[in-house]
Amino acid sequence: MASKRSFWWWSPLLVLLAWELASQRGWVSPQLLPPLEAVGGAFLSLFSSGDLVRHLGISLLRVILGFSLATLVGVSLGMAMGWFRRWRGFFDPLVEILRPIPPMAWIPLAILWMGIGEASKIYIIFYGAFFPIVINTTLGVKSIDENLLKMARSMNLKGWLLFKEVIFPGSLPAVVTGLRIGLGVGWMCLVAAELIAAESGVGYLIEESKELLRTDRVVLGMLLIGALGILSDWGVRSLEKYVRRWL
Amino acid sequence: MIKVENLNKIYSKNGRDLVVFEDLSFEVQTGEFLSLVGPTGCGKTTLLNIIAGLERPTAGRVLIRDREVNGPGLDRGLVFQEAPLFPWKTVSGNIELALKAKGIEGRNLRELSREFLETVGLVKWADYYPKELSGGMKQKVALAKALAQDPEILLLDEPFGALDAQTRMIMQEELLKIWERFRKTILLVTHSIDESIFLSDRVIVLSSRLKGAREVIEVGLPRPHLPTEKFWKLRTQIWEIIRDEVLEP
Numbered sequence: 001m002a003s004k005r006s007f008w009w010w011s012p013l014l015v016l017l018a019w020e021l022a023s024q025r026g027w028v029s030p031q032l033l034p035p036l037e038a039v040g041g042a043f044l045s046l047f048s049s050g051d052l053v054r055h056l057g058i059s060l061l062r063v064i065l066g067f068s069l070a071t072l073v074g075v076s077l078g079m080a081m082g083w084f085r086r087w088r089g090f091f092d093p094l095v096e097i098l099r100p101i102p103p104m105a106w107i108p109l110a111i112l113w114m115g116i117g118e119a120s121k122i123y124i125i126f127y128g129a130f131f132p133i134v135i136n137t138t139l140g141v142k143s144i145d146e147n148l149l150k151m152a153r154s155m156n157l158k159g160w161l162l163f164k165e166v167i168f169p170g171s172l173p174a175v176v177t178g179l180r181i182g183l184g185v186g187w188m189c190l191v192a193a194e195l196i197a198a199e200s201g202v203g204y205l206i207e208e209s210k211e212l213l214r215t216d217r218v219v220l221g222m223l224l225i226g227a228l229g230i231l232s233d234w235g236v237r238s239l240e241k242y243v244r245r246w247l
Numbered sequence: 248m249i250k251v252e253n254l255n256k257i258y259s260k261n262g263r264d265l266v267v268f269e270d271l272s273f274e275v276q277t278g279e280f281l282s283l284v285g286p287t288g289c290g291k292t293t294l295l296n297i298i299a300g301l302e303r304p305t306a307g308r309v310l311i312r313d314r315e316v317n318g319p320g321l322d323r324g325l326v327f328q329e330a331p332l333f334p335w336k337t338v339s340g341n342i343e344l345a346l347k348a349k350g351i352e353g354r355n356l357r358e359l360s361r362e363f364l365e366t367v368g369l370v371k372w373a374d375y376y377p378k379e380l381s382g383g384m385k386q387k388v389a390l391a392k393a394l395a396q397d398p399e400i401l402l403l404d405e406p407f408g409a410l411d412a413q414t415r416m417i418m419q420e421e422l423l424k425i426w427e428r429f430r431k432t433i434l435l436v437t438h439s440i441d442e443s444i445f446l447s448d449r450v451i452v453l454s455s456r457l458k459g460a461r462e463v464i465e466v467g468l469p470r471p472h473l474p475t476e477k478f479w480k481l482r483t484q485i486w487e488i489i490r491d492e493v494l495e496p
Contacts, residue, residue: 147330150301154325155348155396165344169335246335246376 034216039223042216051205056224059190059201062118063232066125067186073126074133074182075175081134082141083167095134103128103189107196121193121201128189129182136181140174141167173247176240183236187229202228248432249275249298249400254307256293267293271307273451273463275434277399280426282435282443284485285453286492291436294453295404298434299323311400321349324393328405331389332377338364338388339373345395363391366425383414390425403435407442419446423471440485445472450481452488462488 016036022028023035030038046052081088103124110120144167152166194203202221209217251274256267267290275281283291296302298309300319309316311323332341342360351359364370367387377385386406393401406422407415419442426433437443443450450464464485468477 145330147327148333150296151325151327151330151333153301154299154319154323155345156319156321157344157348161347165336165347166333169333172335246378 031213031215034219038216039219042214042220046205046217046220052224055200055202055205056228059194059203059225060228062121062193062201063125063183063186063190063228065118066122066190067129067183069122070126070129070133070182070186071179074130074178075137078134078137078175078178079141079163079167079171082138082171088138095131099131099135103185104192107193110193111197116197121190121198124193125186125189129186132181132185133175133178136174136178137171140171140178143174144170173240173243176236176243179239180233180236183232184229187225187232191225248277248279248312249434250310250313251294251298252308252310254294254297254309255305256290256297256302257305268453275432277432278430279449280433280435280447282437282447282450283453284437284440284443284450284489286489287438289453289492291438291453292404295402295434295436299325299402321396322398323400323402324396324398326386326389326393326401326403326406328408331385331406332392334377337374337376338369338380341377341388342392342395345392349396360395363395364388366394366428367391367421381414382410383418386410386418387421390422394425394429398431400432400434403433405436405438408438415442422446440482440489443485444468444478444481450485452485454488454492 019033020036023030023033043052046055077087077091081091106124106127107120110123114120114123148166148170152162157166190201191203191206194201195207198204198207202224206218206221209215209221252272254271255269257269258265258267271294283294285291293302297304298316300316300323311320332338333344336344339357339360342363343356346356346359361370361373364373367390369384369387369391372380372384372388377388380388389406403422407418410418422433423446425431433446435443435446444466447466449466452462452464454462464481466472466481468475472478
């Protein structure tokens with residue numbers, strides 16, 4: 001594990017070197033693939049003007065809001081669907097019908113309903129993140145060992161205590177998996193929503209820079225989304241580590 | 248203490264009935280150690296589940312202190328072979344949960360759980376997770392957890408089935424100590440004839456072939472039940488009943 005972790009940057013470094021070499025030697029046009037230092041320059045100029053922080057901040061806020069909402073609704077509904085057969089019977093068809101609709105297909109309607117303000121973007125992120133969370137949570141509750149549930153019943157565990165001490169922790173590993181997938185989908189939805197209708201955010205930065213043929217800024221925007229995605233994934237993973245103590 | 252009256256259990260699947268047992272009746276005295284032995288599929292576990300209130304009989308009833316069982320209750324503590332503890336709770340946490348379920352709250356939970364861990368000699372392991380424990384230790388904690396519930400009756404479903412022979416013997420002695428110290432009524436399901444004779448006052452041999460017929464065997468040996476001649480006679484007697492079944496199911 002230790003050696004694996006200390007060499008994780010090898011493959012990204014190799015790609016960066018190849019990229020630098022390709023633009024140094026003039027193998028590709030700087031319009032198509034800007035050199036590394038141009039992206040660095042774009043980073044510095046956008047950072048000093050304050051635009052970068054503004055775009056990042058608003059994107060981050062949208063993801064946090066959409067993802068939190070999806071977590072709240074997805075985990076609650078998933079728990080209920082996993083535990084109560086009637087809830088599952090009632091909601092399952094709806095989930096299965098809505099799930100295959102890509103969040104991006106909702107963009108036109110979301111804009112009609114909620115305008116091009118924050119609500120429509122948060123809705124798209126919510127929609128994308130919701131399904132992995134609700135499905136994994138339902139599965140997590142359903143897959144709790146039958147023997148443990150029997151034991152809980154024989155111990156007279158009921159209501160809140162049963163939920164808090166058995167159902168919730170028992171389904172947590174699957175919930176965390178759902179959260180990780182949901183967060184990843186959430187980031188993709190963010191960029192899609194911002195590319196189409198926004199006046200701020202990293203997705204907007206990419207779209208605007210494309211119009212201005214500033215490929216250095218386009219690449220910068222893409223790298224920022226990648227970096228933010230990794231950072232947020234680390235957050236969810238620390239939750240996973242917490243779960244792994246007893247797994 | 249426990250009265251099993253004309254108990255029937257029939258599973259219906261695809262219009263066909265599978266009779267697990269029919270017209271089963273017996274009694275367990277207060278403080279008695281009784282074992283249920285029989286071949287796989289004879290309904291030992293089903294019977295235990297019905298007494299625990301986790302399953303319903305098709306007909307008949309179970310009385311505990313003259314009250315009919317119609318659900319699980321704190322008067323019966325259960326220990327299973329598989330998954331005897333909540334894996335997401337530490338050793339101490341598992342016992343504290345049993346106490347919490349009884350309505351005990353507050354700061355003395357931890358101290359109380361410590362007392363129960365002392366009876367099985369695992370205080371040092373209080374903050375470990377079940378996965379970090381050996382099979383025998385897990386079963387000891389499961390016993391401590393069942394004791395923490397302070398039931399009158401302990402229902403044990405093959406608690407030592409997954410343990411190696413040596414650990415199993417140690418656990419059997421441990422269980423006898425607990426039984427003698429806390430004076431619980433114990434109902435043990437096992438497939439080991441030796442275990443049933445070594446531990447119990449009486450052994451009930453459940454038969455899957457002769458649905459109604461079953462034999463009750465008095466051990467009637469002075470404790471501890473050491474492998475004397477009488478022990479071997481009993482062993483042969485039980486084995487004869489079971490062997491016929493295993494050979495022609």
